[in-house]
Amino acid sequence: MNPIHAGPRLTAVGLALSVGTVAVLLWLCALQFTGWLVLGVFVLAEVVLFHAFTRLVGRRRRDLALLRCFGASRGQVFAGVLSEAATVGLLGALAGIAGGAVLSELTGAFYLFAVFTGVVGAVIAAAIPAFRASRIPPGNGSP
Amino acid sequence: MPVAVDFAARVAGLARGPLAGIDLEVPAGRLTAVTGRPGAGQDVLLSCLGGLARPDAGTIHIGQQRITGMGDAALTKVRRDRIGYIFATCSLLPTLSVGQNIRIAPELAGRKPDQAWYDRVTALLELTPLLRLRPAVLTPLERQRVACARAFLNRPDIVLADEPTSELSHSDAAELLGFLRMWVRKLDQAILLATTEPEVAVRADLVLVLDNGRITRSIERPTLTAVREALA
Numbered sequence: 433m434n435p436i437h438a439g440p441r442l443t444a445v446g447l448a449l450s451v452g453t454v455a456v457l458l459w460l461c462a463l464q465f466t467g468w469l470v471l472g473v474f475v476l477a478e479v480v481l482f483h484a485f486t487r488l489v490g491r492r493r494r495d496l497a498l499l500r501c502f503g504a505s506r507g508q509v510f511a512g513v514l515s516e517a518a519t520v521g522l523l524g525a526l527a528g529i530a531g532g533a534v535l536s537e538l539t540g541a542f543y544l545f546a547v548f549t550g551v552v553g554a555v556i557a558a559a560i561p562a563f564r565a566s567r568i569p570p571g572n573g574s575p
Numbered sequence: 576m577p578v579a580v581d582f583a584a585r586v587a588g589l590a591r592g593p594l595a596g597i598d599l600e601v602p603a604g605r606l607t608a609v610t611g612r613p614g615a616g617q618d619v620l621l622s623c624l625g626g627l628a629r630p631d632a633g634t635i636h637i638g639q640q641r642i643t644g645m646g647d648a649a650l651t652k653v654r655r656d657r658i659g660y661i662f663a664t665c666s667l668l669p670t671l672s673v674g675q676n677i678r679i680a681p682e683l684a685g686r687k688p689d690q691a692w693y694d695r696v697t698a699l700l701e702l703t704p705l706l707r708l709r710p711a712v713l714t715p716l717e718r719q720r721v722a723c724a725r726a727f728l729n730r731p732d733i734v735l736a737d738e739p740t741s742e743l744s745h746s747d748a749a750e751l752l753g754f755l756r757m758w759v760r761k762l763d764q765a766i767l768l769a770t771t772e773p774e775v776a777v778r779a780d781l782v783l784v785l786d787n788g789r790i791t792r793s794i795e796r797p798t799l800t801a802v803r804e805a806l807a
Contacts, residue, residue, distance in 0.1 A: 435679045438668040495668055501627060502725070503655020503683045505648060570627050570654065572662040572737070 436504055436512035439495035446484035447520065453477035454524025454553065455531055458546050462532030474553070477524075481557035485517060489565040500570035513562035514555050521554025522547065582636070583733040583765030584624055589633035592619045595788030596633065601733060604763035606756060608776040608797075611785035612806065617769035620785070621737045624767065625658055626650045638732035655680050659726025659734035663741045665718045667710035667725075674706035677724045688728060699761075700724045700754060716747040723754055727764060734758075736768040740775055752778045773802040 442450070457473045489496070496509060504512075525546045532538055532546070581603035589597040593616035601607050609617050622628035624635060626642055634643045637657050642650060660666070667676045677697065681688040697703050700720045710718055719739060726734045736755065740748035756778065758764045768779060776782050777799045784792040784805045792805050 433675075435668070435671060435675060435682050438671050438675075440670070495670070498666055498668060499679075499683070500651070501625075501654060501660060501666075503651055503680050505651045507648075508683065570651075572627070572660070573666045574662075574664060 434512070436499060436508050437516065438499065439492035440488070442484055442488055442516075442520070446487065447523075449480050450477075450484050450520050450554070451524045451527055453480045454521060454550050455527035457553075458525065458528025458549065459531050459535055461545070461549075462528070462536050462538060462542065464536075477553060478557045481517065481520070481554050482561065484520075485513065485558040485561040486564075488516075489513065489561045492565070493568055494573050496565055496568045497571035498573045500568060501572065506566040509568070510562045510566040513565050514558055517554040517558030517562070518551045521550040521552070523550075524554065525550030583638065584767065585636040586620075586624065587634045589620070589623060589630050589635065590788075591623060591628065591630045591632075592616060593788050594619055594623075594630075597785075597788070597790055599783060599790050601765060601767050602781065603732075603765045604759065605780040606759045606766045606768065606778070607781045607783065608768045608770060608779035609783045609785055609790075610770055610773070610776040610802065610806065613771050615771075615785045616788060617771070617785055618737055621735045621767070621769050624733070625660060625735045626654045655684055656729060657732045659729060659731040661719065661722045661726050661734065661736040661739045663738035665710065665715070665722075665742075667718055667721055669710055671710075672706065673702065673708050673710060673713070673721050676710065676721055677702070677706075677728055679725060680729050692730075693728065696724050696728055699757070700727075714747075715743055716750060719743065719747075719751050720754065723751075723758070727758060727762075730762075730764075732765065734764060734766045736766055738770055739768065740770070740772075748775065773799060773806055777802050 454477050457477050460470050460473060528546050529543060582600045583603045584601040586597055586599045611617055623630045634641060637653055642653055678688050700723055702720055702724055740751055755766055759766055770776050777797050782794040782797040782802055783790050794801050
């Protein structure tokens, strides 16, 4: 594991909610739902992911300040948080595909759509927390 | 002809907080202590030298490189490759193993540390059996030895040790200072140590006394009496 990911992980609740809302969004898509309901769940998923990563970055302030002190660049911190978001989005996509396969017949295009929506959606939601993380000044880890 | 002197770091006219225009040269291959009463600004000096705080005025060179005026990206590389840090309290990342903490700078740079040198550093600091453990299970002295290994691994131009013994017992502090001195003697590592304790400062080759925002005295081959007097 790259040291850029050092520090506390997402809480179990934060992870479950993040993966869960992405999965529900994809189940609705698999069932051919369209319109406001899908859009509403999409916005909900973005809000849940945004909050989860905002809290994660908050709990990692000390670790991130130390990483910056020992030579992590702002770009590395930014990309580090985004790559974790992408992983969570991918987990959501896999849960969405697994559930979607039970609910309906899935096409190849749906797999692509699911992975794209999960990963890109999560990265967009985490962009602001990741940017804030990259602005944490380097420090000696004292509060 | 004057003898060419190597400097690990040079500071000219540095002002910030309590510091009012400091000039100083940290010699290469020696243990230098900067001391003063609490609040005299040793910590500010080390933060500026370490690229963690920007001075209001003055210039700082680490090795041959001037770091004042550098952008964040360039300064980050200097912190990663040219400077080692040992702080007062445990500055280890709790979720990484001891070994990962030691290798943090090269790993952030995407390099694998030279294995023979890594093995030597960890062996000299008696850390070989601890490499897979988490920092939380170590004693305070062991944790500071890990911080030393991390600081020394890159063979930096300078190691900045900010009150490295302040959280240690008397005997542990003496042992840690022994490790720092060994590194200076055996491996020519330049170390700048900030401390308010004369008993710690006296273990250095050169003691600089900070008072009223300036270096007021420079004591070669210090004795405890001389350092105590300077701080009185």
